[in-house]
Structures are given as C-alpha cells and as structure tokens.
Amino acid sequence: MSTGTMFDLGPQARVVARLAEGVTDEQLAVATPCPDCAVRNMLGHLTGLSVAFRDAGRKDLGVTTNSAPDAAAPDIGPGWREELPWALDALAEAWRDPDAWTGMTRAGGVNLPGAVAAAVAADELVIHGWDLARATGQPYEPDPAALEASYAFLRAAADDPSRGGGIFGPIVPVPDEAPLLDRAVGLSGRDPDWRP
Secondary structure (H helix, E strand, C coil): CCCCCCCCCHHHHHHHHHHHHCCCHHHCCCECCCCCCEHHHHHHHHHHHHHHHHHHHHCCCCHHHHCCCCCCCCCCCCCHHHHHHHHHHHHHHHCCCHHHHCCEEEECCEEEEHHHHHHHHHHHHHHHHHHHHHHHCCCCCCCHHHHHHHHHHHHHHHHCCCCCCCCCCCCCCCCCCCCHHHHHHHHCCCCCCCCC
C-alpha cells in the first residue's frame, strides 16, 4: 500500500514530543494500552523507532534498520527527555527529502517501498501517541495527514488475507461512523475506550 502523496511527519512528531514533555516522573511506571508496556517502555520504544525510521528515510541501512521490533520492552535512559525530541525532529527531517519516498528501504528488518515505510512511521507515531496520551491522561489530537496515513496502512493490513486480520493484534470492532482515530485504534488491536 502507498499513501500516494508525500506529507510532513513533523506535525505528528511534534504532537508526540509535546506528550512526552507532559509525562511526569511519577507516570513512568503507569501501564499503557500496549500489553506489558509501561509509559517508560513506550517512551523507549518511541525513541528507538524514531532513530530507525530516520535511518530508513535516509536509506542509511544498518543496525538500526535491521533490528526487528524487540520482544522485550525497551526502556528509557537518563537523557530521554532530550533524546526523544531530538530523534523525533531528525525523523521528520529525514522524510522531508523526496528521495526518502522513492525506491526501497528497510525498517524493522523488513524491506519495503519508501512510501510504505513513511506510512508505517506515521502509524507508529499516531498509535503510540494515543497510547501515551491515554496512559498519562493528556488530550490527544493527532496530525490529520499522519492519521489518514496510519488508518490507510492499518486498513490495508486488515484487508490483506495473508495477514489474517490485524497486524498488531486482533482487531477491536469499532462502528463505521466512529471518529477516524477510534477506527485506527481499533484496527491496531486496541480498545478506543481503554482507560488506565
């Protein structure tokens, strides 16, 4: 699947950075909608995926783009409050280059077209932004272009018979008339009504 047109990942990266800035030290151990993933693990995952998708956009393929998503929950380091915004900015900047969207690249150890990798990056930022907002009680309004790309990616994965349904877990049914964010969250295997 392809998003069809380039869009700027910067607005969604900034949304995630603002959410991370709003996390208190006391909230780091709080559960998120991701099973077995506390806020600190989600922040660690966001940092790692930002670096990986930055490198995928640059087509700087290596350790960061070859590593499959870790089965173990990642953790944050002591400098995460500086590292995460920097990684998010670098991710957005990499995908502002039209060359990032063409040809093939790699992320999570999987070779895929550049435009698909951008949609996956958008999906990661949108869904994990929702995870972080829900876990920490913050308001959440994702960037519309990133949300559209996330939904298109998740919908295509759900419609692919070779995948057997949701790409990240069993799809949670959501009414067709529900807001687009709720529908994307349901396709990601999460319950849009989840609360801590």
